[in-house]
Amino acid sequence: MLCDGPTSRTRLVVCEVKTRTALGFGAPAEAVTAAKAARIRRLTAAWLTAHHARWCEIRFDVIAVVCPPNGPATVEHLQGAF
Numbered sequence: 001m002l003c004d005g006p007t008s009r010t011r012l013v014v015c016e017v018k019t020r021t022a023l024g025f026g027a028p029a030e031a032v033t034a035a036k037a038a039r040i041r042r043l044t045a046a047w048l049t050a051h052h053a054r055w056c057e058i059r060f061d062v063i064a065v066v067c068p069p070n071g072p073a074t075v076e077h078l079q080g081a082f
Helices: 034-050
Strands: 002-004 010-020 057-066 074-078
Touching (some): 010 034
Parallel strands (some): 010 057
Antiparallel strands (some): 002 010
16 A cells, blocks of 8 residues: 655555454454564565565554454554554
């Protein structure tokens, strides 16, 4: 996802989306471990290299979704999560 920053600089936002139906195994964002974050960073670097892209800023976000079977879904956007 590309966004224009507040100073007209270009920013790349990489989002990891995690979904749970219940919290018995922890909150969705807890599934983004240090190892997973490192892998996403490596993949982002590879993508930037493959596309000859240059960015002023890269931000890594997590979108945490909980969809309980008998209730409304909740969505939490954690900007700059890692």
